[in-house]
Amino acid sequence: MARLLADDSNRNFTVGEVVRALGNSGGAIGNALEKLVSRGEAVRVVTNPRTYRANGATVAAAQAASVTPPTRRQSGPSSGTGPRPATPPAADATQPSPPASEPAPTTGANSGRPLPITRPNGMTYHPRELAQMPDVEALRNLRNAGVPVLLYGPPGTGKTSVIEAAFPDLITLAGDGDTEVADLIGEYTQCEGGGYEFVYGPLVTAMQEGRPLLVDDATLISPKVLAALYPAMDGRRQIQVKAHKGEKITAAEGFYVIAGHNPGVHGAVLTEALASRFSVQIQVGSDYDLAEALKIRPKAVTIARNLARLQDKGEVGWAPQLRELLAFQKVEAVLGTEAAFANLIGIAPLEDRDVVAELVRKVTGHRARPLSLGHQL
Template identity: 35%
Template sequence: MASPVESAEGSALRGFLAEEMGEELKVGREPAGEGNEDCKRRHYTRPNGEVYVGRSVPRNEAGVRDDVELFRALREVRIFPRLLSAPGTGKTSAIEASFGSELITVVCAEGTDEDTLVGGYRPRPDWEWVDGLVTKALREDRPLLLDEFAAAHPRVQSRLNGVFDGRLELVLSERDGEVVRAGRKFWAAVAYNPGPELQLSAAMESRFSLPIRYRTDYRVAREIGVPDRVVRLAKRLERMVGAGEASWSPQMRELVAFRRHAELLGERWAVGALVGAAPEGCEEEVAAACAEVFRDVPARPLEL
C-alpha cells in the first residue's frame, strides 16, 4: 500500500518497521536514544485543546522521534496500523494529536451498522443519500480512526475490506454500484482492546498489518503533573496484575482524572474517586493498595 513515489525517508521508515521492530512495536517507555532525548518533551495539542506529550519510539534511520511523528510518517507511505491496549492508555489521544481537526473518528460498538460507516438514505425530506463516516473520509481524502473497531459485527467489518487493501475503494451497492476511491492522503488506523470477544476478523487484521501496543507512560504522567504517590500506586498495581495478584491497574486516563480531582477537591476525594473507578470485583484489591500508599487518606469509594 505504498505511495506511487516513495521518498528516501519513507524507504527508511519501511526498513525500520521491517527489520528493527519485531512482531509488535511498543511505545511509551522506550528510551529516546542518544541524541534524541528531547522527544520526551515534545508537546502537541489535541482538537479539544488538551496537551498530548509524544511517546518515544525506538531509534531509527527514518528520524522518527515519537508516536505522533510516526503516525504522520505512516500516512505518507500509507501503512495502516492497529493500536492495541487497555482503555485509557492514550491510543485515541495520540491519533487526535497527530492529525487534529482533519481527523474523522468513528467510535464503534456492537450496534454500529453499515449506515454509520458507509451511508444510507435519510428522509430529509425526500430520501436523500447521506455518506457514512468512512465514505466521507474517502471522498475528502482525510485520516480516519476506527476506535473500538473490533466491537463492530464481522459482517460490518467485512463490508470495508476493499477500503483497506490494494483496491482502496468502497463500492456503494446502495447507489447503483458507485465506486468511491481513496485519494493520496487517505489513511486509517484502528484502535481496540483485544480480548476473547473483541478481535478483528482475520481479513481485517491482515490489512492493518502494523500492531502497536500502547502502555501508560509514567514519565509522561509525572511531566503533566500527576502526583508521585498515585504514579507509585499505578506501578504497584501494574506489577500485581503481572504477578496475578490483581486484576486491574489505573491507566493514563485515571491518572489524569486523579490529578484533576486532587487539584479541585483534594487528595481525599481523588483517592475515593480512584477506588470507585475500579471495575466491579476489583474494588477491594485497589482499596488495599491505596491504603498502603496513601496512609493518611481513607481508601474507600466516595459516599454522599
C-alpha cells in the same frame, strides 16, 4: 486556492474538485479551505460533502497572494489516485506547503525533545518514543508508506490522543456492537423539504477527501460490517455503494485507515481477517513518567505503577491508566486528596477493590473506602 474560488465565484467547489484542480492532497486542501472560512475569506455552503464558495473577501485574499501554479502529472491507470504536483507549489498565505495534515514535529531548541502538540479538542499531547522517533512522526511516516496501523491497549492509555495529534485532518468512527454498514458507508436521510438524500458516511468522506479514518473500538464491530471496509484498504482502494445506485468510490491520495482495539473490553474480538489488514500493531500502555511530569500526586502514580505490575502478573485485572490519573487530579482539586483516593478505590472493578484499598493504605498510611455519602447533615 483563493484565486481558484474567486475566478469562478458563482460556483460551489467540493474538496475533491479543488484537489483535482490544484493537485495537493485532500487533507491539505480541506484544511486550507477551512482556514479560509475561519478567516472569513470563503463560505462553506454544504457540510457533507464539504462544499465551498467564494465571498467578497475571497477576491482580496487572492489578490494579496502570490501563487505559483503546480506542475501536474497523471497518476498511473491502476493507482486509484488523482493527479499530484510534480513540484510543490510556492508557499503563501492560503496554500499550505508542506500539507497541513502532516506537520513536522516541533522540538525544543535546547532539549531536542518534541514539544506538546495541541489536539483538535484543545488538549495537548506529549509525544512518546516509537521506533527511535516521536510516535506522531512514526505514524505519519506509516501513512505516507500506506501501511495501516492497529493500536491496542487498555482504555485511557492515549490511543486516540496520539492519532489525533498525528493527523489533524482525522475522521473518526466510534465503533460498537450496534455499528452497521450504513454507519460506515452512508444512508438516505429525509430532507427538511420532505424528500430524501443520500448522506455519505465517514468511510466514503475520508476516501473522497484523502483523509485518515480512525475506526475506534474496531473489534467491537461485527465482522460482517467491517468487511465493507476491506476493499478500501487493499490494492483496489475502491468500494461500491450498493445503496446509492451501485456508485463506485475510489480513494483519493492521502486516504488511510487506522484502528483502535481494547483487548480487555467485553465483546472485543480481534479476528484473523481484521488483524491481517493491519501490518503494524502497536501496544499502547500508560506513560506514568508523563503522569509525574503533569504533577499528578506522586503517591497516586506509585499506586498506579504497583497495580500495573500486579496486572502484568495476572494478580489483578485493573490498573489506573493516565485517564484515571488525570481524573484523580481533577477530583483532588475539587474534593480534596482523601476523597480523590477514595474515588480511585471506587472506580476499580469490584473484584479488585480490596487490593486497591490495601495499596492505598500502604502508600498513604490511611485506611480508605470507596467514595460514598455519609450521614445526613
